Amino acid sequence: MAESGSPSRRQFLLGGAAAATAGVAIGIGADRAVLAAQSAAEAPHGETVEPFFGAHQAGIATDAQAYATLLAFDLREETDKAALRRMMSILTDDAARLTQGIPALADSEPELALHPARLTITFGFGPEFVTRAEGSAPAWLAPLPSFRIDALQEEYSHGDFFVQVASDDPTTAAHAVRMIVKDTRGFAAPRWQQRGFRHSHGTFKPGVTMRNLFGQVDGTGNTVPGTDDFDYVVWSNDGWLAGGTSLVLRRIRMDLDTWDHVGRSDRELSVGRRLDNGAPLTGEEEHDALDLSATDAGGRPVIPPYAHARRARSDDPRERIFRRGYNYDDPPEGGGDENSGQLFMSFQADVDAQFVPLQRRLEELDLLNLWTTPIGSSVFAIPPGCQEGGYVGETLLE
Amino acid sequence: MQKNIKNTRINKLMAISVTGLALGGFALAGCSATAEEELTVTDPWVRSEAGDMTAMFGEIENTTGSDLLIDSIETEVADTVEMHEMVEDDSGNMIMQEIEGGFTIPAGETLVLEPGGDHFMFMGLHDELLAGDTVTVTVHFDEGEPLTIEATVKDFPGGNEPYGDEHDEHGGDHDSDEHGDDHDHDDSGDH
Ligand code: HEM
Ligand SMILES: [Cu+2]
Numbered sequence: 001m002a003e004s005g006s007p008s009r010r011q012f013l014l015g016g017a018a019a020a021t022a023g024v025a026i027g028i029g030a031d032r033a034v035l036a037a038q039s040a041a042e043a044p045h046g047e048t049v050e051p052f053f054g055a056h057q058a059g060i061a062t063d064a065q066a067y068a069t070l071l072a073f074d075l076r077e078e079t080d081k082a083a084l085r086r087m088m089s090i091l092t093d094d095a096a097r098l099t100q101g102i103p104a105l106a107d108s109e110p111e112l113a114l115h116p117a118r119l120t121i122t123f124g125f126g127p128e129f130v131t132r133a134e135g136s137a138p139a140w141l142a143p144l145p146s147f148r149i150d151a152l153q154e155e156y157s158h159g160d161f162f163v164q165v166a167s168d169d170p171t172t173a174a175h176a177v178r179m180i181v182k183d184t185r186g187f188a189a190p191r192w193q194q195r196g197f198r199h200s201h202g203t204f205k206p207g208v209t210m211r212n213l214f215g216q217v218d219g220t221g222n223t224v225p226g227t228d229d230f231d232y233v234v235w236s237n238d239g240w241l242a243g244g245t246s247l248v249l250r251r252i253r254m255d256l257d258t259w260d261h262v263g264r265s266d267r268e269l270s271v272g273r274r275l276d277n278g279a280p281l282t283g284e285e286e287h288d289a290l291d292l293s294a295t296d297a298g299g300r301p302v303i304p305p306y307a308h309a310r311r312a313r314s315d316d317p318r319e320r321i322f323r324r325g326y327n328y329d330d331p332p333e334g335g336g337d338e339n340s341g342q343l344f345m346s347f348q349a350d351v352d353a354q355f356v357p358l359q360r361r362l363e364e365l366d367l368l369n370l371w372t373t374p375i376g377s378s379v380f381a382i383p384p385g386c387q388e389g390g391y392v393g394e395t396l397l398e
Numbered sequence: 399m400q401k402n403i404k405n406t407r408i409n410k411l412m413a414i415s416v417t418g419l420a421l422g423g424f425a426l427a428g429c430s431a432t433a434e435e436e437l438t439v440t441d442p443w444v445r446s447e448a449g450d451m452t453a454m455f456g457e458i459e460n461t462t463g464s465d466l467l468i469d470s471i472e473t474e475v476a477d478t479v480e481m482h483e484m485v486e487d488d489s490g491n492m493i494m495q496e497i498e499g500g501f502t503i504p505a506g507e508t509l510v511l512e513p514g515g516d517h518f519m520f521m522g523l524h525d526e527l528l529a530g531d532t533v534t535v536t537v538h539f540d541e542g543e544p545l546t547i548e549a550t551v552k553d554f555p556g557g558n559e560p561y562g563d564e565h566d567e568h569g570g571d572h573d574s575d576e577h578g579d580d581h582d583h584d585d586s587g588d589h
Contacts, residue, residue, distance in 0.1 A: 086530020090552065105443050106455070106513075106552045186446070186529050186553050 045201055046115030046169060052099045054385045055243045056235065057392060059122035059164050060324070060347050061225035063206065068166040068196045068326050069177050070249065070343065072126075072159025072378065073188035081133050085397045087187040088123070091163075092391035094179050095121035104179045112175035117168040117201070119176055123392050124162035124247055124380030132160075135240060135396045140351035141381050144248070147363045149374060156251045156376025159191045168201040194251060194376070196326025196343040209278060209286065213254055213327050213340045214371070216271060217278025220286055221309060223322050234322050236349045240395040243384030246351045248321075250344040251328070251376030257338055259371045270367040272307030280309070306367040312358060319357045321346040341372070351379055436461055442549035444520070445513075446529045453482070454518040454535060454549055455511040460503040467540040468500045475533050477522030484515055494519070513554065529553045 050058050079087070094104045099119045103110035130137040143158060163180055167173040181190065198210045212218040223230045234245050259267075264275065272290065273280050281302050282291035292310055294302040303310050314320070326343045333339055348354035362369070386392050442456030460466050471479035481501050482494040492514070501516065503509045511517050518535070527533065531551040538544045 083528070083530075086528060090530045090550070093550070105441055105550060106445075106554045182555065183529065183553060 044115070046117045046172070047101065048118050048168075049100050049116050050118050050120050052096045052120075052385075053388050057122045057244070057382060057385045058099065059120035059166055060234065060245060060322075060382065061230065062118070062120050062166075063225075064198055064210070064324055064326075065118050065120070065166040066168045066198050066200050067170045067173050068164060068343070069173055070194045070196070071163045071165070071177065071180065072191040072193075073161040073163075073184055074191050075128060075132060075160040075188045076186075079132060079187045081397065083187055084129070084133055084393070085391075087184065088393040088397060089391045090183050091121075091123065091180060092386065092393075094176075094183055095123075095392070096388075098176045098179060104183075107179060109175055109178075112171060113179075115169060115172055117172050119165070119167040119169075119172055121176060121180065122164040122166075122382065124164070124382045125393070125396070126158065126160040126162065126378075126380055128160040130381065130396065133393075133396050138236075138238060138241060138246075138350070138381065140246060140353075140356075141379060144351070144359070144377055144379060145356065147359060147374070149363050149369050149372075150377065151373050151375055152377050153375050155192055156194065157192075158378050159380075161188050162247070162378070162380040192376075194249075194328065194343055195330075196328045198326060210327075212325075212342055213256065213329065214259055214267070215275055216267075217273065217275075217286060218325070218342075219323060220273070220278050221290065221313070223320060225322075230322065232349075233320050233354070234347050234349060238349075241381055241383065242395070245347045245349060245382045246355075247378075247380045247382050248344075248346045248348070248351055248355050249376070249378045249380070250374045252342045252344050253339075253373045253375050254341040255338070255371045255373070256340055262371075269304050270306075270308060270370075272303035272309040304367075306365055308362070308366050308368040311361050311364075311366045314357060314361065316357070319354055321348040321354050321358065341375075344374075347382070437466075437545050439545070439547050442535070442547045443552045443554075444527060444533050444549045445554045446527050446531075446551050447520075447523060448526045450521070450523055452476075452520045452523060452527060453513075454479075454520065454533075455513060456547070456549065457508050457510050458503060458537075458545075459508040460505055462542075463505050465505050466503045466542075468503070469538045469540045470500075471518055471535060471537050473520065473533055473535045475524055475527060476520035477524075478520075479535070480519040480521060482517050482519045527551045 050062050052058060075084075097104050098113050099116055099121060101114050101116045103113040107113055125133075125141075127137055127141050130141065146152075161184070163184075165173050165176045165180065167176070177193075199208075209217050209219045223233045236242055236244050236246070262270070268274055268281060278286040279288055280290040282294040283289060290303065290309055290313070292301070292303055292313070296302055323344070323346050325345045328341055328343055330339045346355055383393050384395060386394060438459040438461055440457040440459070442454065444454045445452045468481060471481065473479055481497045483497045484492045484494050487493045494517070496519075497516075501509055509516065529551055533549045533551060535547045535549055536544050537547065
């Protein structure tokens with residue numbers, strides 16, 4: 001009966017508070033109390049939570065967590081609009097709880113839910129999802145046009161339903177993935193899973209730009225969450241997608257073996273930025289302006305015509321994106337000894353107006369193409385967030 | 399499923415509430431019941447099922463100040479609802495059986511219904527219960543007003559409850575292949 005068997009979830013949640021009260025009650029000395037208060041102020045990072053409810057889904061403007069698992073599913077044949085409603089209600093409930101450190105309903109491993117470490121769970125819809133929901137899809141919600149540089153593999157591409165699970169703790173993330181997979185199972189079959197990482201929490205002070213596996217500082221020229229510019233670049237104003245956005249996910253293999261043959265100065269010229277601190281070749285500090293018109297004594301551009309950072313910058317201010325990618329480093333396949341790259345992820349209000357022109361420019365000319373190959377590609381609509389009592393996807397499904 | 403009812407489990411440290419939870423209003427007739435004297439239901443859920451039987455779980459906290467005895471339970475989705483506990487049979491296996499006289503919830507205590515433990519057993523399901531549906535369950539006590547619970551249906555593959563052959567040992571007259579593994583959706587068209 002009461003409190004028999006496994007500890008109740010209430011006990012999990014109240015356990016810490018109860019213990020703290022007990023400490024005060026037995027009258028610990030003043031010094032110890034101060035120490036206890038200090039260490040309580042520095043609560044373990046596992047207890048840090050990102051809000052779930054809001055106008056936008058978490059996991060986009062959220063300072064990128066150390067680990068991300070990306071999942072795509074194909075809807076089962078019988079999954080209709082009513083089933084999608086049930087699915088999104090269940091998954092929203094899972095996400096609302098797990099991200100706040102509360103076990104999911106019917107969670108078989110409730111202890112694994114207690115330390116979210118900034119866990120976020122973000123949902124996205126492929127074209128087929130919108131069709132089943134009997135909604136109208138934005139024109140860009142389709143596979144990207146093909147690019148000469150692509151060598152796409154089906155097993156890393158597309159899908160009807162997308163979930164990004166991201167946390168600073170990989171065990172927490174694995175549990176959340178497990179819960180999402182179990183609760184999606186009845187509605188959709190797994191299509192692919194891709195895992196990525198950034199620097200661990202605590203390796204750097206917050207706000208330091210990540211490095212990719214070429215050793216480059218990657219993410220400097222990016223619109224900044226919390227600014228009007230970010231809102232303009234990222235959030236859609238369109239129908240059921242208002243407050244949402246789009247995700248372009250490109251799995252891009254980075255050939256570390258051929259990159260090894262490139263000298264340091266050529267590496268820097270290939271991007272137009274320094275390797276030590278990410279500063280533009282026209283400046284000293286990382287965030288100094290990238291001066292595309294600067295020339296050297298011989299009249300040649302300091303940032304070469306083929307440099308990635310030059311090619312990735314368009315004159316049209318609408319042709320900008322928010323990049324929030326992850327490195328990957330998976331076991332080698334097919335007899336090779338290398339399988340590394342980047343889960344390139346960009347969020348933008350409109351894929352066709354913002355992403356595609358940039359990708360076209362890079363397809364035409366970008367020295368980095370020598371060592372990078374897109375091998376997976378997906379586009380998803382990321383619906384807006386929801387308020388308490390609602391669910392993600394309700395603007396499409398209700 | 400859209401009900402915006404407070405999750406009683408979430409304490410002040412984590413001041414949020416989430417969907418799909420129920421707070422049962424309750425007052426003891428004939429006693430000096432005040433508004434605070436309520437029953438609190440936390441995280442009620444029912445296992446999705448395509449067969450004949452399933453179970454409901456969750457926590458019911460008796461904050462009324464008086465002991466309570468559950469007299470009967472009903473739901474529109476099943477013929478009958480029994481109160482089950484898990485006991486060890488002669489060969490050391492845990493099996494479920496109907497609890498004699500029904501569950502009592504002493505004042506201030508919580509009835510914990512969980513997979514592998516006490517549960518409400520739905521017998522004779524009328525229709526398939528699908529994950530994400532909401533099921534209304536009414537709990538009648540030996541005295542006082544009944545408690546209405548809105549429980550969320552969830553897929554749940556585990557819990558190690560003998561729903562199969564063992565279930566017949568406590569008088570079930572259902573086909574053993576109607577429950578057990580068939581709610582595993584791996585290859586399935588269950589939904
Ligand atoms: C594995 C593939 C890629 C690598 C290794 C890579 C690396 C880099 C690096 C090192 C920078 C300079 C630092 C920074 O501003 O973040 C940069 C900038 C940038 N990259 Fe990439 N990138 C890759 C693919 C792409 C793709 C596919 C796109 C878009 C289609 C893209 C768009 C951009 C943009 C917009 C900038 C900022 C340019 C600016 O300063 O305005 N990159 N990238
Ligand atoms: Cu039973």
